[in-house]
Amino acid sequence: MDYVLGLGDDALVAAQRLAQWCARAPELEEDVALANIALDQLGAARLLLTYAGELEGAGRDEDALAYLRGDREYRNCLLVELPEPDFAVTMAKLLFLSAYQKLRYEWLAAAGDERLSAVADKARKESAYHLDHASLWTVRLGDGTPESHRRMQDAVDRLWPYTHELFEGDHAALRPQWLSLVTAVLDEATLTRPADGGWAPGGGRQGLHTEHLSYLLAELQVLHRAHPGARW
Amino acid sequence: MNVYDVVAAVVDPELRVVTIADLGILRDVTVDGERVTVTITPTYSGCPAMDVIRADIRQALRSAGYADPEIVTTLRPAWSTDWIxxxxxxxxxxxxxxxxxxxxxxxxxxxxxxxxxxxxxxxxxxxxxxxxxxxxxxxxxxxxxxxxxxxxx
Structure with a gap:
């Protein structure tokens, strides 16, 4: 169940962060794009959380899992919960996350669990499209003006340590493929790939999060906590 | 009109010029006595129109005299635009x-x-x-x- 929750929570928290750009993105088309990507993530999150609830067998549905768990019960990676003070951070995050999700969904689509495989088979195509979008922006900003280059490189450097957590445990074998996807984009964007071997924070999969997740969940859950069982 | 045609004529709520059958999101309609089961599939994982499509199918079937149909969502085989x-x-x-x-x-x-x-x-x-x-x-x-x-x- 924790495995499926990890996938679902990654998607749910990423959706919430992306939705925070709504009406604030640098241009109208980007507003629509980020909301669309958030919707794809939310769609995958709903399917995955529903499945996680069924695996648990305690009667919790997608809403119970999304709205009524505390931060210690969330299993998302730290990368998705980090705040996005700059558009370049959003794009670096989306680049790292979508490359990872694409590889992981492709792997799951071919793996043994029929239910997960069906969800992943749909989501992998959506992730590939997100990756395309993040790649275009990374190149545009990295290979842009001195200011956009500086901010894009800064975002890549800041987030890089958090990418190690994505490949903990069973998925270590995916990192070389991920590196080749990401490095090709960074090269084209004239950005420097940070060196490995430094600080590698983790703990998200065990429920040990940064303080940023608590604030994010407060906003995500406030309505449901104030009005339990509220429905549209 | 037979049951399949009733369901197939439901219009997509976001692309109002095509039906759910034209789009390839209607996968199956079976009738067992009075009980109708409709199988549909989403275009994108997060397609927000799915709830409206379910409601429209219910409404169309009710108007044709079939109460309380079962509407099942399947993800396999995954929809692609080749289904249009x-x-x-x-x-x-x-x-x-x-x-x-x-x-x-x-x-x-x-x-x-x-x-x-x-x-x-x-x-x-x-x-x-x-x-x-x-x-x-x-x-x-x-x-x-x-x-x-x-x-x-």
């Missing part, structure tokens, strides 16, 4: 929405989109994301008209 029928493609084009090209291959090609107004192949992508999850925004360089394009997926 030829009839559906013509209806989209006639409504000024450029239909998708074939989605085969690891990444679908979006080259060669023709303007649904004047037919010119001289078009450009304005935004990779459009008014709904399944569309992108394009513009014709020949007649200068912006138009929606159902992206190959």
């Amino acid at each position: 029928t030829d009839d559906g493609r013509s209806k989209l084009a006639a409504a000024g929405i450029a239909p998708p090209g074939p989605s085969r291959g690891p990444i679908a090609l979006t080259l060669g989109v023709r303007c649904p107004r004047c037919g010119s192949p001289n078009t450009e992508e304005l935004s990779r994301f459009g008014s709904t999850a399944c569309k992108a925004l394009w513009r014709c360089r020949a007649c200068a008209e912006p138009f929606d394009h159902v992206k190959a997926y």
Whole structure:
């Protein structure tokens, strides 16, 4: 169940962060794009959380899992919960996350669990499209003006340590493929790939999060906590 | 009208010119006595129109005398734009929405989109994301008209 929750929570928290750009993105088309990507993530999150609830067998549905768990019960990676003070951070995050999700969904689509495989088979195509979008922006900003280059490189450097957590445990074998996807984009964007071997924070999969997740969940859950069982 | 035709005639709430059968999201209709079971599949994982589609199917069946149908959602085989029928493609084009090209291959090609107004192949992508999850925004360089394009997926 924790495995499926990890996938679902990654998607749910990423959706919430992306939705925070709504009406604030640098241009109208980007507003629509980020909301669309958030919707794809939310769609995958709903399917995955529903499945996680069924695996648990305690009667919790997608809403119970999304709205009524505390931060210690969330299993998302730290990368998705980090705040996005700059558009370049959003794009670096989306680049790292979508490359990872694409590889992981492709792997799951071919793996043994029929239910997960069906969800992943749909989501992998959506992730590939997100990756395309993040790649275009990374190149545009990295290979842009001195200011956009500086901010894009800064975002890549800041987030890089958090990418190690994505490949903990069973998925270590995916990192070389991920590196080749990401490095090709960074090269084209004239950005420097940070060196490995430094600080590698983790703990998200065990429920040990940064303080940023608590604030994010407060906003995500406030309505449901104030009005339990509220429905549209 | 038989039961299948009743369900097949339900119009997609976001692309009002095509039916759910034209779009390829209606997968199956079975009748067991009074009990009708309809199987549908989402276009995108997060397609927000699914709830409305379910409600519209219920409404159509109720009007035809079938109460309380069961509506099942399946993810397999996964929907792609290749499921849109030829009839559906013509209806989209006639409504000024450029239909998708074939989605085969690891990444679908979006080259060669023709303007649904004047037919010119001289078009450009304005935004990779459009008014709904399944569309992108394009513009014709020949007649200068912006138009929606159902992206190959």
